[in-house]
Amino acid sequence: MTWLVTGGAGYIGSHVVSALRGARIQPVVIDSLSSGHREFVPADVPFVHGSILDADLVAHTLRNHAVTGVIHLAGFKYAGVSVQEPLLTYEQNVTGTAQLLKAMELTGVDKLVFSSSAATYGTPTGDIVTEATPTNPESPYGESKLIGEWLIRDQGRARDLKHTSLRYFNVVGSGAPELYDTSPHNLFPIVLRALTAGKTPRINGIDYNTPDGTCVRDYVHVADLATSHVAAAQALAAGTPLERVYNLGSGDGLSVRQIMTAMAKVTGIDFEPEIGPRRAGDPDRIVADGTLAARDLNWKMRHSVEQMVASAYDAQRHAITTAG
Known part of the structure; x- marks a missing residue:
């Protein structure tokens, strides 16, 4: 059994590739390397340098490697930047998904x-998000992901595509020192x-309605995330019915203050974060309920x-050592 991982040279994608190998499933990677890293893909994993916008290339890859299914991670992932770059966001995430679906249909x-x-949820009214929570995305990024879900849903109805979509908030940590988060926008690497660098991290707002006054969010370990992506692939391959989302x-989530405390403890760098004003539109607490995924994935x-x-810190030090 062979699965194509789009965006498999990225932070999350490379962990999915590792999890597939751990499950004795052959991965194949396609990645444009716009934000991914060729060195994140093991030398013995087939790698195609290209974009999912190229349906012919994707179709050739699917045929050439006798692919069973696709784990689709490729895309433009920066929600804040998407507000300034809506066309790029929609091209990569919506058109890219449509082209991938076209290639899958052809093969x-x-x-x-x-x-x-x-x-895709935006700012929900409740502080626990379930799959029944209404979607109300507030950025082109969130909108593009929701449209991607719609495209997949509709193709599923038209062509009997077997599929599921996985929603999550903040992905952190590392499953191996050589695989690390290089995003300029995520909290842990920041x-x-x-x-x-000898600088002091910053907390934006300490007057939220939470136990310690800072925002509470979901933070999930990238290796745990990868495990469930592979479990979903295995379920689809076995014909096991899955939920659409x-x-x-x-x-329960973690607060920003809890993250900062853990950072000081693990790194051994004693610091008191700078306090800045709260950001407009930041809810007090948003966490997701994972009951259905625990049951099925x-x-x-x-x-x-x-x-x-600790895993993120080890990976960062490995990156510094390797670069030096």
Whole structure:
């Protein structure tokens, strides 16, 4: 059994590739390397340098490697930047998904796990998000992910595509030191880069209606996330019925202050975060319920906050050592 991982040279995608190998499933990677890294893909994993916007290339890859199904992670992932770059966001995430579906139809590949986003919910009225929570995305990124889900749903109806979409919030940590988060926008790498550069990390707002006054969000370990992507692929391959959408959530969340405390403890760098004004539109608390995914996709939180930070810190130091 062979599965194509789009965006498999990225932070999350490379962990999915590792999880597939751990499950004795052959991965094939296609990645444009616009944000991914060729060195994140093992030398013995087939790699195609190209974009999912090229349906002919994707179709050739599917045929050439006798692909069983696709785990689709490729796309433009920066919600904040998407506000300034809506056309790029829609091209990569909507047109790209449509072209992927076209290539799958042409080659008869009928199984798809879509890496979606909890950004599809926007700012929900309740503080626990379930799959029944109404979607109301507030950025082109969130909108593009929701449209991607619609495209997949409609293709499923028209062509009997077997599929599921996985929604989640903040992905952190590392499953191996050589695989790390290089995003300029994510909290963990921002804080770790600041600390190792001798700078002080910042908290935006301490007057939220939470136990310690800082925002509470879901933070999920990337290896746990990858495990459930593979579980979804295995279920589809076995013909096991799945829900159309699953939340990969913690159920309780972590506050920004808790993250900062863990950062100081793990790194051994004693610091007191700078306090800035709260950001407009930031809800007090948003976490997702992962009950359905726990039932069907082997989902669970296997890492404590200290373990999440420690794995991210080890990976960052490995990256610095390798670069140096």
